[in-house]
Amino acid sequence: MAKFQNLFTWAVFMITLLAQAMGKKITIGANGEDNDWDNAHATFYGDMGGSETMQGACGYGDLFQQGYGLETTALSTALFNNGLNCGACFEVMCVDDPQWCIPNSGTIKITATNFCPPNWDPAPDHWCNPPMKHFDLSMAMFTKLAQAKAGIIPIKYRRVSCSKKGGVKFELKGNPFWLAVLVYNVGGAGDVTSVRIRGSKTDWLQMSRNWGQIWQIGSNMVGQSLSFQVTTSNGRTLEFDNVAPGDWQFGQTYGGKNNF
Incomplete structure (x- = not known):
């Protein structure tokens, strides 16, 4: 029994070290x-x-x-x-x-x-x-x-806490069949953990993180006004309604009116 406990303790210790090496939350x-x-x-x-x-x-x-x-x-x-x-x-x-x-x-x-x-x-x-x-x-x-x-x-x-001037910004990238959004100028906790998008013709859709703070969705959102829900690492969520108008363009940045 003691041998098993020692092995268990060693395993927990190694897992902890591995988690630290892979990145600390x-x-x-x-x-x-x-x-x-x-x-x-x-x-x-x-x-x-x-x-x-x-x-x-x-x-x-x-x-x-x-x-x-x-x-x-x-x-x-x-x-x-x-x-x-x-x-x-x-x-x-x-x-x-x-x-x-x-x-x-x-x-x-x-x-x-x-x-x-x-x-x-x-x-x-x-x-x-x-x-x-x-x-x-x-x-x-x-x-x-x-x-x-x-x-x-x-x-x-x-x-x-991050202190940022103005609202959260959304830079739109991609093509008609794949939309990526860079979310930046985020106050409060600063780091974003979840982004949801809603077009004027859709319900709320979960976006996935591509890399860094670029979030993506494989849906055609062209011709729709866009709203976003952004959640930061401390659990706060803000909604940004109709941030991008229906005639938004790829490569353009649109700003929300509020921030964390």
Whole structure:
């Protein structure tokens, strides 16, 4: 019996490690915040202009055009959660490194817009490999906390509520038989976990997540005005009625009147 319990405990332990490696789901409260600080490390990519931080694994495209700017980060596997944490917001501070941390730099707030992929080549400094928690910041954000020549710094981080101007945005992509929607500028928890769509000629239909925060449905929605229901990771759902008019076009963005 004792041997069986030991094997069971070992199995639970290994499953836990595997889950952490595949991506951590960060639990937050109803207001989209987590008061507990956790430990991680941070580096940066790109230059001060942020050109290399555009596009990325969340599907947001031009981060300046969409309002995210340079206040962004790529997340390691342990935090990215296979893209479900795209849009989540974090507060970060530089700690325990007096050589490189800028004195009294305080904290920065950033939005997850990209993925920092693991590197399986043998080396001790692959910071984005699981199970390590790592933030690959834009250079502009990194240098608010530490000197650029530091390269990598220890940090503390926590989830915070996203504060976005204006309503939730919906960019329509695809073709007459396949509609994809990029959902962005999401406040509150920031990360979207479910999207439903309703045309003026249909009932509510569940969309599936393609990648990042791009959601899709294999239905012809052309010629119908479109409404959306969006649910974020803290369980809040908002309805956006008649966001896109009946003559909407692929490649266009339509904004809701409200936000989380």
